[in-house]
Amino acid sequence: GAVVSQHPSWVICKSGTSVKIECRSLDFQATTMFWYRQFPKKSLMLMATSNEGSKATYEQGVEKDKFLINHASLTLSTLTVTSAHPEDSSFYICSALLSGSSYEQYFGPGTRLTVT
Amino acid sequence: QQQVKQSPQSLIVQKGGISIINCAYENTAFDYFPWYQQFPGKGPALLIAIRPDVSEKKEGRFTISFNKSAKQFSLHIMDSQPGDSATYFCAAARDSWGKLQFGAGTQVVVTP
Numbered sequence: 001g002a003v004v005s006q007h008p009s010w011v012i013c014k015s016g017t018s019v020k021i022e023c024r025s026l027d028f029q030a031t032t033m034f035w036y037r038q039f040p041k042k043s044l045m046l047m048a049t050s051n052e053g054s055k056a057t058y059e060q061g062v063e064k065d066k067f068l069i070n071h072a073s074l075t076l077s078t079l080t081v082t083s084a085h086p087e088d089s090s091f092y093i094c095s096a097l098l099s100g101s102s103y104e105q106y107f108g109p110g111t112r113l114t115v116t
Numbered sequence: 117q118q119q120v121k122q123s124p125q126s127l128i129v130q131k132g133g134i135s136i137i138n139c140a141y142e143n144t145a146f147d148y149f150p151w152y153q154q155f156p157g158k159g160p161a162l163l164i165a166i167r168p169d170v171s172e173k174k175e176g177r178f179t180i181s182f183n184k185s186a187k188q189f190s191l192h193i194m195d196s197q198p199g200d201s202a203t204y205f206c207a208a209a210r211d212s213w214g215k216l217q218f219g220a221g222t223q224v225v226v227t228p
Contacts, residue, residue, distance in 0.1 A: 004159075034215070043205060043218045044160065093159045105216065107152075107159035 003027055004096045006108035013084055014116055021079045021111045023094030029074035030096035034105065035067075038091040050077045084115040119143055120208050122219025130227050135193035137222045139206035142187065146208040150216070151180065151191045154203045163204075164191075196226045 003026040013019045023033055031052045036044040048058045048069050056069035066088075068080040077096075081088050091112055095105040122139045129135045139149075147168050152160035166173045166180040166189065173180045179192040193200055206219040 006159075041221075041223075043220050044216075046215055049215065091157075095159075104150075104162060104165070107161065110157070110159045112157070 002098050002104070002106045004094065004106050004108040006094060006111050008111060009109065010112040010114075012114045012116060015085055016083055018080055018082045019084055019113060021081075021092055021113070023077045023079070023096070023108055025075045025096040025106075028096070028098050031074060031099065032097040033071060033077040034095045034097075035069060035077070035079050036093045036095070038093060038110070044093060081113065084113070086115045089113055089115045118220065119217040120206060120219040122206050122222060124222060125220065126223040126225070128225045128227060129196050131196060131198060133196050135196050135200070135224050135226070137191045137204055137206065137224075138188065139190065139219050140188045141208050143208070144187070145210050146217075148209045148211055148214070149180070149182065149189050150207050151178070152205045152207065154205065160205060193224070196224075198226045198228055200224060201226045
């Protein structure tokens with residue numbers, strides 16, 4: 001149980017285009033999801049907290065207009081990288097919060113974005 | 117500014133040996149301390165987590181030791197296996213539903 005999926009697993013896009021990444025909780029409902037960014041051999045950096053039905057909360061230094069987050073349902077959150085540039089190339093990981101006795105975060109497998 | 121400091125950066129251990137990774141924190145409001153295992157190209161997976169009301173928690177070959185007064189916690193991997201070769205991250209949060217502050221990560225290599 002507590003499986004989180006991401007789609008696509010990898011994507012290559014041209015500079016200036018937008019790309020959408022989906023994060024789904026497959027067997028549980030998640031009112032809260034988190035989006036992280038990870039550079040090679042580095043730690044996870046929290047980008048934003050996504051709450052179902054409300055606006056996302058972004059961490060300091062993360063551009064809201066560039067990284068659009070939508071959490072339209074209890075099982076789906078999307079991250080759209082708008083007008084992507086090569087410096088946006090990274091590994092993007094989401095996590096979903098399993099509500100209950102333990103409130104654990106379960107992570108998706110990640111999406112590798114390469115902007116050419 | 118990293119709120120959770122993790123060491124060592126990398127670790128090589130022989131099969132059957134013990135891997136020990138250490139983390140330290142400053143924020144006394146933290147009360148949830150999980151450890152994650154990450155393989156290349158994959159997302160992190162929760163290994164084991166502890167709260168400050170206990171000093172040790174064991175699950176299989178993985179043990180967390182927690183020292184509240186020193187604000188330190190560590191992960192011990194007993195009888196290390198080549199399949200344990202991965203990057204391990206410690207983290208801390210105010211609650212299990214709070215924002216996680218990750219350590220820098222430790223790359224563990226278990227040699228046959």
